[in-house]
Amino acid sequence: MKLGNTITQRQTQKLIMTQDLRQSIELLSLSTLELSDKIQNELLENPMLEELGVDEKQKMPELFSIEEVKRIEKLNHEKSTDINWQESYSIDGPGRLNQEASDRNQKYIESTTKGISLEDHLLSQLRLMDLSKQEFQIAEVLVSMIDEQGFIKEDLAILAKEMNLPFSKIKKVIQLIHELDPIGIGAKDVQETLLVQAKILYPNNDVLYQLISDSLGDLEKFDYKKIAKSLRVTEDDVISLARLMKKLEPYPATLYQGKKVDYVVPDVVVKQIGSEFNIFINDEWLPKLSIQDEYKELLNTKLPPTEKEYFQTKYSSAQWLIRSIQQRRHTLQRVVSSIIDFQIDFFRGGIGFIKPLTLKEIAEKLNLHESTISRITTNKYIQTNWGIFELKWFFSSGVKSLEGGKESSKKIHEIIRNLVKDEDEKNPLSDQDIVDLMEKKGIEIARRTVAKYRKVLKILPSNQRKKIGTHKG
DSSP: OOOOOOOOOOOOOOOOOOHHHHHHHHHHTOOHHHHHHHHHHHHHHOTTEEEOOOOTTOOOOOOEEHHHHHHHHHHGGGTSOOOOOOOOOOOOOOOOOOHHHHHHHHHHHHTSOOOOOHHHHHHHHHTTSOOOHHHHHHHHHHHHTOOTTSBOOSOHHHHHHHTTOOHHHHHHHHHHHHTSSSTTTTBSSHHHHHHHHHHHHSTTOHHHHHHHHHOHHHHHTTOHHHHHHHHTSOHHHHHHHHHHHHTSOSSGGGGOOOOOOOEEOOSEEEEEETTEEEEEESOTTSOOEEEOHHHHHHTTSOOOHHHHHHHHHHHHHHHHHHHHHHHHHHHHHHHHHHHHHHTHHHHHHOGGGOOOBOHHHHHHHHTOOHHHHHHHTTTOEEEETTEEEEGGGGOBOEEEBTTSOEEEHHHHHHHHHHHHHTSOTTSOOOHHHHHHHHHHTTBOOOHHHHHHHHHHTTOOOHHHHSOTTSOOO
């Protein structure tokens, strides 16, 4: 057998990711507000594009403040179970729209209180104090070292050496910072911040100070008998001290929140009319694009090769953008329609009727790739009768039911939340108690799964939920 190199031709199919195709894929994952910014940039960069005349009746979409969303949810409480709104969504500017809509949107933004950082909040208080220039410089360094919980965990003695200053000067300034709002800020740990707060809020309560200094671990275990013996007081006295402790904040930074209102702009609105659900894609306020005739005519004239290539490229890009926007809208409509079909019980009855759903199920129904479903549901929000949700919220794994079917993990979350909310504060439900109650509802779930969901919902273990003042050791 003779071996050697030969040249052969072979015909194969290969997907080439062109710039236009990349742009089309990119548009799928943009929210309507992000798409607005994208369109405005393209109008500036592509001379082939122009914005069609804007109908005076078109208007900016309604902006829903987080507080307004909560208010609406509260009003809908009787219709469905409570919706726990745990996230806020920020609008980073909707771009330049028609003048009326732009002015209205600007008025919304300017009428809200701008948030300031915790660092700025602390420095603004320090500027009102009678500090020397050196003391204020020390304060600036210390404030910059405060972490997200409100602590300064670095060794201040080392800081004093690095700044070539006596430790007493650092200590004087840090004590002043402790007294700022929020109280106890800048402490080294939970124990110190609780002690600082106790001395300011409850002056001359030496027994409380001793409890914080020596018996925090026993207090977490509800070992009131041991604490009473150590402090030489009665167990009832310990219970009273524990109630005072509950009014203190172990993580002082959480007491401060920048006063900023964030907004949600739904990309899709679903309205029930009779027994039918109608889908409205909330993009009517976006600029409508067209290709400028005068530039299009240039392509039929004699131009230098470089200029002709430039205009031809911009023409192709403009055509692709217009088609991609239309395709994005069509895909979003189809996917939302499919979600409604799968989750029809939710749209009729609320969170208690949510079902398990995967990207694959939607993709197979619409004959699309899972990655397309993932992109089109990213950064998109839908307004329903039961509140405003991220589209990805409708996708969740399932938990096996005793009847052989599956229940959505979102529904399980809601059941656990409601069980804990209605529990006896003197005898809170353990994870095993929740498992047993779930089984009575026909849902089979492991105790470790309950623990995992409880952590997701930020619900404390039962021993930490027990109401202080009901346990006697």
